[in-house]
Amino acid sequence: MAKLVECIPNFSEGRDQAVIDGLVKVAQSVPGCTLFDAQSDASHNRCVFTLVGSPESVEEVAFLLCKKASETIDMTKHEGAHPRMGATDVIPFVPTVNMTVEECVEMSKRVAQRIWDELKIPSFLYEDSATSPDRVNLASCRKGQFEGMPEKLLKPEWAPDYGERKIHPTAGITAIGARMPLVAFNVNLDTPDVEIANKIAKMIRGSSGGFKYCKAIGVMLEDRNIAQVSMNMVNYEGTQLYRVFEMIRAEADRWGVRIIGSEVVGLTPAKALVDAAEYYLKIENFDYHKQVMENHLVGL
Amino acid sequence: MAKLVECIPNFSEGRDQAVIDGLVKVAQSVPGCTLFDAQSDASHNRCVFTLVGSPESVEEVAFLLCKKASETIDMTKHEGAHPRMGATDVIPFVPTVNMTVEECVEMSKRVAQRIWDELKIPSFLYEDSATSPDRVNLASCRKGQFEGMPEKLLKPEWAPDYGERKIHPTAGITAIGARMPLVAFNVNLDTPDVEIANKIAKMIRGSSGGFKYCKAIGVMLEDRNIAQVSMNMVNYEGTQLYRVFEMIRAEADRWGVRIIGSEVVGLTPAKALVDAAEYYLKIENFDYHKQVMENHLVGL
Numbered sequence: 001m002a003k004l005v006e007c008i009p010n011f012s013e014g015r016d017q018a019v020i021d022g023l024v025k026v027a028q029s030v031p032g033c034t035l036f037d038a039q040s041d042a043s044h045n046r047c048v049f050t051l052v053g054s055p056e057s058v059e060e061v062a063f064l065l066c067k068k069a070s071e072t073i074d075m076t077k078h079e080g081a082h083p084r085m086g087a088t089d090v091i092p093f094v095p096t097v098n099m100t101v102e103e104c105v106e107m108s109k110r111v112a113q114r115i116w117d118e119l120k121i122p123s124f125l126y127e128d129s130a131t132s133p134d135r136v137n138l139a140s141c142r143k144g145q146f147e148g149m150p151e152k153l154l155k156p157e158w159a160p161d162y163g164e165r166k167i168h169p170t171a172g173i174t175a176i177g178a179r180m181p182l183v184a185f186n187v188n189l190d191t192p193d194v195e196i197a198n199k200i201a202k203m204i205r206g207s208s209g210g211f212k213y214c215k216a217i218g219v220m221l222e223d224r225n226i227a228q229v230s231m232n233m234v235n236y237e238g239t240q241l242y243r244v245f246e247m248i249r250a251e252a253d254r255w256g257v258r259i260i261g262s263e264v265v266g267l268t269p270a271k272a273l274v275d276a277a278e279y280y281l282k283i284e285n286f287d288y289h290k291q292v293m294e295n296h297l298v299g300l
Numbered sequence: 301m302a303k304l305v306e307c308i309p310n311f312s313e314g315r316d317q318a319v320i321d322g323l324v325k326v327a328q329s330v331p332g333c334t335l336f337d338a339q340s341d342a343s344h345n346r347c348v349f350t351l352v353g354s355p356e357s358v359e360e361v362a363f364l365l366c367k368k369a370s371e372t373i374d375m376t377k378h379e380g381a382h383p384r385m386g387a388t389d390v391i392p393f394v395p396t397v398n399m400t401v402e403e404c405v406e407m408s409k410r411v412a413q414r415i416w417d418e419l420k421i422p423s424f425l426y427e428d429s430a431t432s433p434d435r436v437n438l439a440s441c442r443k444g445q446f447e448g449m450p451e452k453l454l455k456p457e458w459a460p461d462y463g464e465r466k467i468h469p470t471a472g473i474t475a476i477g478a479r480m481p482l483v484a485f486n487v488n489l490d491t492p493d494v495e496i497a498n499k500i501a502k503m504i505r506g507s508s509g510g511f512k513y514c515k516a517i518g519v520m521l522e523d524r525n526i527a528q529v530s531m532n533m534v535n536y537e538g539t540q541l542y543r544v545f546e547m548i549r550a551e552a553d554r555w556g557v558r559i560i561g562s563e564v565v566g567l568t569p570a571k572a573l574v575d576a577a578e579y580y581l582k583i584e585n586f587d588y589h590k591q592v593m594e595n596h597l598v599g600l
Contacts (some may be wrong), residue, residue, distance in 0.1 A: 004597055005486050019301075038598070047437075051338075052596075052597060086446075088549075096593065096597065097594065097597060133420070139328060140507075155501055181593070212437050241581060242578075242580070242581065245581050259582060260580050260582070261582045261583070262584065263583065263584055263585070263586040264583055264586060264591060265322075266591065267591060267592075267593050268591055268592060268593060269592075269593045269594070270570040270574060270592050270593065270594050273574045273577035273578070273581075273592075274570060274573045274574060274577065275574070276580060277542075277573035277574065277575075277576035277577045277580075278573070279592035280542070280576060280577075280580040281541060281542065281545050281562050281573075281576055282560070282561045282562050283561070283562050283563065283564055284488075284561040284562065285563070286365055286564060286565055291564060291566065291567055291568055292567075292568060292569075292570050292573075293396065293481070293567050293568060293569045293570065294397065294570050294594040294595075295594075296336070297352060297396065297397060
């Protein structure tokens with residue numbers, strides 16, 4: 001069964017097209033890895049690539065991009081609106097088809113080792129690769145940014161996971177980690193009272209005692225005059241969409257409020273939705289990886 | 301967006317391994333088309349291939365296999381338990397990813413034309429390619445089998461769709477057509493009364509006034525002592541799984557019977573299940589082809 005992994009590296013260059021083109025060329029240089037998307041933003045002075053391919057090819061490209069960025073981006077001259085700490089600022093690996101997050105954690109560690117060995121760029125492991133709870137969050141790792149890193153790395157609790165306690169002089173330091181694909185899922189209520197959406201959001205999100213892998217806020221949809229529970233599902237296999245949906249239904253009921261619709265924003269893995277079908281149709285003994293045709297077709 | 305089509309040609313040879321191997325070799329000869337599975341059965345004296353690939357490559361392989369079968373299989377000497385009328389007995393094209401059934405109908409017509417032009421093998425178009433209602437069903441086309449075909453083709457209503465009113469002397473005649481993937485979907489009831497399952501099956505199947513693309517019977521699961529509504533969903537986009545499920549729930553209720561589970565047998569396209577998630581989660585404005593990640597990954 002073919003495996004596919006997604007990688008979304010962020011580089012600290014969004015203005016110099018020649019530098020961006022150089023990175024694009026590297027991203028397209030290894031068979032088996034496809035550059036799906038490349039977006040740059042001048043005010044953030046940052047570009048974001050989306051790579052998809054076999055684990056081996058994606059891992060190779062992630063390293064080669066990191067090397068190229070270290071040769072063409074000088075962080076001592078970088079300015080932009082977005083927080084950043086390295087020429088290659090962050091490298092997330094996301095399991096896409098027939099891959100586990102554990103396999104992506106292993107990939108992240110191998111890349112981190114290699115960019116230290118061959119490029120002398122240190123790194124933090126973050127998200128599912130993190131070696132301590134305070135490193136899970138990317139913002140915590142990046143706090144202090146490029147300019148504050150030399151001092152931060154000397155603090156007892158902020159030694160890099162790979163490399164010595166000093167940044168690469170021009171490429172800084174990189175965050176590398178595995179994470180599940182994020183599904184943006186919003187549920188619309190038949191009330192114009194955003195406070196109800198806020199209360200429900202608080203009940204269902206992990207940070208206030210709800211579902212572990214659900215982030216949620218209440219928002220007002222002014223054009224439709226209805227309130228919405230807006231969510232980021234950061235691990236749709238750990239906290240399935242149907243579970244938050246049913247819990248929102250139950251919580252809303254106490255105010256006599258009903259769900260009138262929902263929304264999946266952007267891309268989603270099929271499994272995030274097939275899991276809901278399995279629940280509602282009460283399907284017994286379903287083997288997603290074997291029985292869903294698309295899992296066999298990928299890579300043909 | 302990459303397109304993938306499935307083709308499941310059936311050949312009238314299940315005993316002579318040299319002939320089967322020759323067909324396998326042809327099936328693997330065109331880049332872009334993968335031989336997913338090859339199964340032969342000696343008592344049926346028949347083999348079934350599953351091909352998956354780009355429309356162009358699959359169309360080419362379908363023709364080449366038909367040619368090879370006409371050179372290596374002699375229907376005047378064929379015997380076996382399974383009804384058959386040609387060396388290549390039937391060629392179904394099934395839309396798999398980013399394909400419509402209409403595109404598969406066009407493929408079937410081009411192949412039918414070509415096997416007449418180049419091989420002088422006539423054909424019937426069946427299923428979604430059929431040119432009249434009595435040709436939709438493969439069994440109707442095949443009735444009379446190889447031995448009865450010379451006479452059948454002279455009947456006013458049974459001229460081949462392509463070719464003259466006589467079979468190829470050794471390769472017979474072939475049925476070619478497009479059809480939707482079939483999803484085998486069974487719903488289990490909390491009753492040991494198979495009559496209830498039979499009544500529900502009759503209510504929901506197309507042949508007795510129910511859902512157009514649903515075939516259904518009641519069966520008894522002896523080991524669990526429960527009755528089951530066993531279905532073939534022959535077009536899951538025309539009649540969605542959640543619709544028969546909800547109708548079974550409603551019909552069962554009149555006898556105080558509940559659904560306790562369901563079963564999807566074998567392979568299913570993700571969309572057959574994602575459609576159910578869309579319904580139950582009330583997802584608004586969902587664009588399956590754009591938003592489901594796997595649709596973009598196929599062919600990478």
